[in-house]
Each structure stands twice: as C-alpha cells, then as structure tokens.
Amino acid sequence: GENVEQHPSTLSVQEGDSAVIKCTYSDSASNYFPWYKQELGKRPQLIIDIRSNVGEKKDQRIAVTLNKTAKHFSLHITETQPEDSAVYFCAASEQGHTDKLIFGTGTRLQVFP
Amino acid sequence: DTGVSQNPRHKITKRGQNVTFRCDPISEHNRLYWYRQTLGQGPEFLTYFQNEAQLEKSRLLSDRFSAERPKGSFSTLEIQRTEQGDSAMYLCASSLWGQGADNEQFFGPGTRLTVL
Numbered sequence: 001g002e003n004v005e006q007h008p009s010t011l012s013v014q015e016g017d018s019a020v021i022k023c024t025y026s027d028s029a030s031n032y033f034p035w036y037k038q039e040l041g042k043r044p045q046l047i048i049d050i051r052s053n054v055g056e057k058k059d060q061r062i063a064v065t066l067n068k069t070a071k072h073f074s075l076h077i078t079e080t081q082p083e084d085s086a087v088y089f090c091a092a093s094e095q096g097h098t099d100k101l102i103f104g105t106g107t108r109l110q111v112f113p
Numbered sequence: 114d115t116g117v118s119q120n121p122r123h124k125i126t127k128r129g130q131n132v133t134f135r136c137d138p139i140s141e142h143n144r145l146y147w148y149r150q151t152l153g154q155g156p157e158f159l160t161y162f163q164n165e166a167q168l169e170k171s172r173l174l175s176d177r178f179s180a181e182r183p184k185g186s187f188s189t190l191e192i193q194r195t196e197q198g199d200s201a202m203y204l205c206a207s208s209l210w211g212q213g214a215d216n217e218q219f220f221g222p223g224t225r226l227t228v229l
Binding site: 004006032034036042043044045046049089091095098099100101102103104105106 | 117144146148153154155156157158161168169204206208210216217218219220221222223
C-alpha cells in the first residue's frame with residue numbers, strides 16, 4: 001500500500017523568510033496530493049492541492065511542486081507570517097479509485113516575529 | 114454552518130463500554146470518510162462510504178469497529194468494548210465525487226475519545 005514520508009518534523013523560521021516542507025510517496029498510482037494545515041485543537045484545512053498532470057501550482061504565498069519521476073512533492077510558503085504557525089500534513093491518494101488519503105506524519109512550523 | 118459537523122466533540126468512557134459517534138457531511142457530498150488521529154501523527158484512514166455503500170475498510174480496523182451510513186447522509190461510527198488504545202481524535206470528512214467534481218475532502222472538527 002501507499003506510504004508517505006514527510007520532512008522535517010519541525011521547522012522554525014523568522015517572519016518574512018520562506019519555508020519548505022518535503023514529502024515522498026511510494027505508490028506510483030497516486031495522482032492527487034493535497035496539503036492540509038491544522039492549528040492546535042482545530043480540524044485539518046485544505047490549503048492547496050496538486051494533481052499528477054501538472055508539475056507546479058501556486059496560490060498567493062503558497063506553492064506546491066510535484067516530481068512524478070522521483071515520487072516527491074513539496075510545499076513552499078513565502079513571506080511567512082506568525083499566523084502560518086501550525087502543523088502541516090501532506091497526503092497522497094489514487095483518485096478515481098478509493099480516494100482515501102494517506103497522510104504524512106506532519107511538520108510543525110513555527111514562525112517567529 | 115454548512116461544513117462537516119461531528120457529535121459529540123468529546124467523549125470520556127470507561128474501558129469495556131461501547132461508544133457511538135455521529136458525522137453530518139456537507140449536504141450534497143456523496144462520499145464520507147472516517148479517519149483516526151493520535152497525538153503527533155497524521156490522520157489514519159479507517160473506512161469510507163459512497164452514498165450508503167461502505168466501499169472500503171482499513172485492515173487496521175478491528176471487528177470492534179463498525180460504521181454505517183443508512184440513508185446516504187449522516188454516518189455513525191461505533192466502537193464496542195473500548196480499549197485504552199482506542200483513545201484518539203476521530204475525524205470525519207466528506208467529498209463530492211463524480212464527473213467533473215474536485216473530490217476535495219473537507220474535514221469535521223472531530224470527536225476526541227478518551228478511554229479510562
């Protein structure tokens with residue numbers, strides 16, 4: 001079955017700096033890769049996703065890149081702000097089949113003012 | 114609020130008791146998923162429904178766990194003879210699946226279960 005690894009587990013950056021979180025997946029059939037942000041005690045919130053037919057997607061300060069050959073994808077946050085502080089989870093699924101999400105173990109991002 | 118809702122938000126029970134959680138998905142969503150999240154980990158898939166049909170159950174799901182979605186709307190997750198290892202946050206998500214749909218999964222706030 002699918003396995004998703006996520007690094008780093010914690011990331012501290014100064015406000016205004018960039019943050020990068022990386023994930024790798026094992027199942028080449030996976031074709032959908034969402035990223036969720038989870039604040040303490042809150043539900044996971046979808047912030048951006050990418051499908052296997054594109055290599056990059058951007059939404060304001062957030063971008064995601066996908067390398068299907070290497071089976072890895074990354075989240076890039078630019079001009080970080082204190083409110084970006086949260087746990088970020090990557091996930092992978094095979095859409096059109098079960099669509100169940102297989103999550104990484106999470107990255108705790110702290111942005112210091 | 115038109116998002117996914119879950120009840121109760123918190124449940125404390127004694128080992129060996131049965132518990133039942135409810136999830137109300139976004140109204141037009143035809144797929145409903147249950148996940149379990151323990152501290153410091155990502156959500157772990159348990160089972161999912163398309164309308165009223167349960168299409169997949171995780172091999173990690175013991176026979177003490179059962180889920181239903183009888184009318185294709187809300188779903189219940191029951192845990193029989195709870196064990197301390199069942200303590201976790203139980204998350205529900207829903208999505209619209211089908212031709213042209215994004216199938217993005219939206220999560221509920223979760224039910225936090227504590228087994229004493």
